[in-house]
Structure formats: structure tokens, C-alpha cells
Amino acid sequence: MILSQPSSDQWWSSAVIYQIYPRSFKSTTDGVGDLPGITSKLPYLAGLGVDAVWISPFYTSPQKDHGYDVSDYRDVDPLFGTLEDATTLLARAKELGIKVIVDLVPNHTSDQHPWFQKALKAGPGSPERNLYWFRDGRGENGELPPTNWRSVFGGPAWTQVEDGQWYLHLFDSSQPDLNWENPLVREEFESILRFWLERGVAGFRVDVAHGLMKDPALPDWDHDWEMVSGLDDDSVPAPPMWDRDEVHDIYRDWRKIVDSYGGMMCAEAWVHDDERRSLYVRPDEFQQCFNFSFLASPWDRASLQEVIAQSYEVNNRVGAPTTWVFNNHDVVRLPSRMGLPVTGKGPNGIFPTDPQPDLELGSRRARAAQLLMLALPGSAYLYNGEELGLPEHTSLADEYRQDPNFRRTEGTEAGRDGCRIPLPWDSTLPGAGFSPTGETWLPQPDGWEEYAPDRQIVNPDSVHTMITTALKLRKEHGLGTAQIKDHTTEDALEYQVGDIRVITAFDRELPVPDGWQVLLSSQPVTDTIGPNTTCWLQKTES
Numbered sequence: 009m010i011l012s013q014p015s016s017d018q019w020w021s022s023a024v025i026y027q028i029y030p031r032s033f034k035s036t037t038d039g040v041g042d043l044p045g046i047t048s049k050l051p052y053l054a055g056l057g058v059d060a061v062w063i064s065p066f067y068t069s070p071q072k073d074h075g076y077d078v079s080d081y082r083d084v085d086p087l088f089g090t091l092e093d094a095t096t097l098l099a100r101a102k103e104l105g106i107k108v109i110v111d112l113v114p115n116h117t118s119d120q121h122p123w124f125q126k127a128l129k130a131g132p133g134s135p136e137r138n139l140y141w142f143r144d145g146r147g148e149n150g151e152l153p154p155t156n157w158r159s160v161f162g163g164p165a166w167t168q169v170e171d172g173q174w175y176l177h178l179f180d181s182s183q184p185d186l187n188w189e190n191p192l193v194r195e196e197f198e199s200i201l202r203f204w205l206e207r208g209v210a211g212f213r214v215d216v217a218h219g220l221m222k223d224p225a226l227p228d229w230d231h232d233w234e235m236v237s238g239l240d241d242d243s244v245p246a247p248p249m250w251d252r253d254e255v256h257d258i259y260r261d262w263r264k265i266v267d268s269y270g271g272m273m274c275a276e277a278w279v280h281d282d283e284r285r286s287l288y289v290r291p292d293e294f295q296q297c298f299n300f301s302f303l304a305s306p307w308d309r310a311s312l313q314e315v316i317a318q319s320y321e322v323n324n325r326v327g328a329p330t331t332w333v334f335n336n337h338d339v340v341r342l343p344s345r346m347g348l349p350v351t352g353k354g355p356n357g358i359f360p361t362d363p364q365p366d367l368e369l370g371s372r373r374a375r376a377a378q379l380l381m382l383a384l385p386g387s388a389y390l391y392n393g394e395e396l397g398l399p400e401h402t403s404l405a406d407e408y409r410q411d412p413n414f415r416r417t418e419g420t421e422a423g424r425d426g427c428r429i430p431l432p433w434d435s436t437l438p439g440a441g442f443s444p445t446g447e448t449w450l451p452q453p454d455g456w457e458e459y460a461p462d463r464q465i466v467n468p469d470s471v472h473t474m475i476t477t478a479l480k481l482r483k484e485h486g487l488g489t490a491q492i493k494d495h496t497t498e499d500a501l502e503y504q505v506g507d508i509r510v511i512t513a514f515d516r517e518l519p520v521p522d523g524w525q526v527l528l529s530s531q532p533v534t535d536t537i538g539p540n541t542t543c544w545l546q547k548t549e550s
């Protein structure tokens with residue numbers, strides 16, 4: 009069966025894009041990653057073979073949610089450097105042929121943003137309060153929140169201020185939701201888009217793109233909306249705060265601006281329904297939308313085959329290529345997730361007291377998953393450290409946890425710190441070379457230095473070597489824009505992508521088909537493809 013995808017010669021349609029989580033990538037000072045650190049590692053990324061980087065927020069921010077709480081959208085937080093450092097980074101990336109995508113956080117600001125501070129002072133009924141969702145409470149004296157909505161991070165989605173009113177925050181209380189009904193909010197973000205486009209960014213990853221519009225009637229809603237997966241229950245009434253049709257008008261306006269600079273946008277929209285997700289990539293909206301169904305798929309032949317086929321189908325209907333992803337800064341790292349008894353989206357972090365992943369099995373599956381992803385036509389995102397096969401830190405002591413999710417769930421969810429551990433760069437240095445002093449803002453687990461690039465680059469069997477080779481072959485064989493045919497059998501996922509045959513074996517081992525030779529594989533392959541292995545094959549020359 010041919011899995012159609014629209015042809016596109018736009019760079020992003022087949023690009024491999026590398027996500028940088030600034031505070032964990034590379035520090036040039038005191039153990040928190042920074043922009044000069046990113047700049048210093050751009051040659052490494054060019055060597056890896058990625059087309060672009062997406063940098064998570066580095067703007068001025070109290071760092072309550074590590075930058076997803078922005079207090080000045082047009083400046084760099086001193087923790088990460090200066091605006092000049094951003095300019096230097098952009099210039100160096102350009103020299104190396106790497107495009108730079110920045111993160112835009114439009115659903116909420118920081119509570120330290122001047123708008124919110126003014127709104128607090130201005131009082132009920134003021135135009136300043138109308139930039140956010142301030143409401144009187146329920147109950148006799150307004151002592152109860154205006155609705156029963158829950159924050160994604162746990163606890164109520166409303167916080168009361170001194171004069172008795174409440175404000176809405178779908179995330180932490182330090183992240184008040186903006187009121188996108190207000191034209192001033194729209195104007196401000198259009199201006200922010202232009203500000204960064206003028207500085208030469210190639211586009212934006214848009215945070216919580218499905219959350220901007222709320223039902224102004226603010227009806228109660230008795231359910232929880234999960235990060236990454238949304239809500240997997242069709243019987244539940246449509247949420248008054250997520251994935252509302254009105255959000256799309258905003259993106260149509262943005263698209264015009266972004267197009268005028270030749271830029272692109274990628275939506276982070278947690279909707280479990282693939283068709284709803286495809287609405288974000290209609291021709292006049294986003295170019296990309298993360299395929300979280302793929303990320304959340306269990307590791308089995310049937311689930312993956314269905315997700316892959318469905319992804320092509322729904323996107324093809326709206327004329328958009330697909331955007332594959334397995335990892336980001338919000339989910340348990342792939343080798344650990346794949347080593348759990350139940351694979352898929354995974355839990356929200358793993359405590360030392362939780363059943364621990366089988367890392368040997370998980371790493372094997374993760375490598376197979378990565379080679380599968382990198383063979384699929386469309387774009388693919390890698391999360392920093394994914395090219396090193398980094399696992400989740402699952403033995404982090406609670407005293408180190410910084411994710412507001414951990415605090416707001418009163419320690420019942422470990423949260424996302426375990427996938428944000430400072431990267432290892434040099435196995436011979438303290439802190440695995442993350443910072444000049446050896447300091448790291450979160451402690452690295454034992455043995456972290458073994459994952460460092462200096463060890464992996466010289467090892468033909470390392471994850472780094474596999475990914476670098478895959479990216480090179482992907483380009484050479486034009487896999488990102490190739491035709492794909494599904495030849496999957498009971499035993500294995502099998503695709504013909506351009507001139508490459510891709511086979512992923514799960515529980516059973518398979519013979520290498522006659523007339524084909526191995527070009528690249530996630531495990532050593534001679535005559536048979538072992539379990540949990542992906543193999544790229546090429547016709548033998550006759």
C-alpha cells in the first residue's frame with residue numbers, strides 16, 4: 009500500500025530538527041547551560057548532520073517553569089546570556105547552514121511580566137485585567153474558584169489575588185493565561201513574531217498551541233487533559249479550554265506574517281485525535297505539528313503500523329508532511345520509556361522507588377525506534393542527548409527536583425527533571441564536561457560520562473555513530489521526501505522508502521531477505537535481523 013504524502017520542496021518538510029533545552033545543553037559558566045554554550049557546540053551539531061535547531065525558551069524569565077514563564081519576550085535572560093549572544097548564535101548557525109527555530113509561549117506569561125503586574129495593581133474591571141482571565145469567585149464571598157478547572161501541573165487552575173478576584177492559569181500559578189479575545193494580546197504577539205523574524209530566526213515552535221482560546225462562558229469541566237496525549241476518551245464533552253476551533257484564526261494571521269519572512273511554525277498541540285491535529289497544518293496555518301500519537305505509541309508492530317498509516321492519511325488530506333518525534337523535555341527519555349513493562353507515552357517521570365526500566369531492552373528498542381523514525385518521509389525531531397542514547401535519570405533524589413509538576417502534585421508525580429539532566433560532553437572532565445567548573449544544575453547519574461560524545465564518536469557501534477550515519481544516508485537517499493510503501497507482515501514492520509527497504513523486527517528474529525544487503529542497522533546484523541532491531545537494506549548489485 010502506498011502511504012501518500014504531499015510532495016514539498018520546502019526545507020522543513022523533510023528536515024531533521026534538533027531540540028536544545030538551553031539550561032541542560034552546555035554551560036560556559038556555572039553549571040546552567042547558556043547561549044554561548046549552544047554557539048560553541050554548533051559545529052558538533054553540524055557534524056551530526058541536523059538541518060535546524062529548535063531552542064526552548066531563553067527569554068527573560070523567573071524560571072519557575074524553566075523559561076516557559078516569560079517576563080520579557082524580546083530579551084534574553086541573564087542566566088543564558090544577552091541579546092548579543094543570541095545574534096552571535098544566529099550568525100554562527102547561518103555560517104554552518106543550520107536554521108534556528110525559537111520557542112514562542114503565547115498561552116501565558118510569567119506573573120512577573122509587566123502586564124500581569126499592572127493588572128494586579130489596576131484592580132477588578134480594569135482594561136489591564138482584561139489582558140488575562142480575572143474573575144470573581146463563586147461561593148457566598150467569592151471564596152471558591154470561578155470554575156472547577158484543573159491545572160495541567162496538578163491542583164486548581166485558579167489562584168486568588170489580594171482583592172479577592174481569581175486568575176486563570178492552566179499551568180503553574182506563576183503562568184497566568186492570556187486573554188486571546190483581547191486585540192492587544194494579538195497585536196503584541198504579532199510584534200514579537202516580527203521581532204525575532206527580523207533577527208533571522210527560521211521559525212517558531214509554538215507552545216500549547218491548542219490552549220489559547222477559552223469558552224468565555226467558563227463552564228465547569230470535570231476532566232483532566234494530559235500533557236502530550238490530551239484526552240483519550242471520545243465520550244467526554246469537548247473541553248472549554250483546549251483545542252477550540254477559534255484558535256485557528258490566530259494562526260492564520262500569524263502565517264501571513266511568518267510567510268512574509270519565509271519562515272515556518274511548528275505547533276505543540278496535545279490532541280489525541282489525529283484528525284483534530286491535522287487541522288493545525290492546513291495550508292494557511294502551521295507548517296508542522298508534532299506527531300504525539302507516534303511518540304505515545306506502544307512498541308509493537310500493530311500500533312506503530314496504524315499510527316504511521318493514519319499519520320500519513322490525515323496529513324495528506326490537508327496537504328501537509330508529517331512531523332515525527334519520540335522525545336522532548338516533557339517526557340521520559342526513550343531508552344527508559346521503552347524499557348518499561350508498558351511502553352508508550354510513559355509516566356510523568358520515574359522515582360527511584362518505582363519499578364526501574366530494563367535499560368538494556370529499552371536501549372535496544374530505542375535504537376530500533378530511532379532508525380525507523382529517521383527512515384520515514386517527513387520531518388523528524390531529535391531531543392538533545394537523544395543522539396547519545398541518554399536514558400532518564402531515575403535515581404534523582406526529591407530534594408533536587410525543580411519541576412513545578414512535582415510540587416503541584418505534592419510529590420505524587422516525579423515530573424520532568426529526569427529528562428533534563430545536563431548533557432555529558434567530555435568523559436574525562438568533572439561533570440562530564442558540561443561546564444568549566446564541573447558544576448551541573450541537576451546532578452548527573454553515575455556513569456553519565458560513558459555517554460559523552462568523545463567516547464561515542466570513536467565507537468562504530470554507538471548511538472551517536474548510528475544517528476550520524478542515518479542522517480547522512482537519509483540525505484543521500486532522499487528519504488525525507490521519498491515515496492513510501494507499506495509491506496508490513498505479521499512479523500515485522502516493513503516499508504519501501506525510495507530505494508531503501510526498512511524492516512523493524514519486534515519479538516521474532518527474521519532472515520535478511522534474499523537479494524538485499526544491510527546498509528545500516530540498529531544492532532549488528534549478519535544473516536538474521538534480531539528482535540527489536542531496525543535494518544535499512546539496499547538491493548544487492550546483480
Ligand code: NOJ
Pocket residue numbers: 073076113179215216276337338
Ligand atoms: C509545554 C512545554 O513543552 C512545557 O515544558 C511547559 O511546561 C508547558 N508547555 C507550559 O508552558
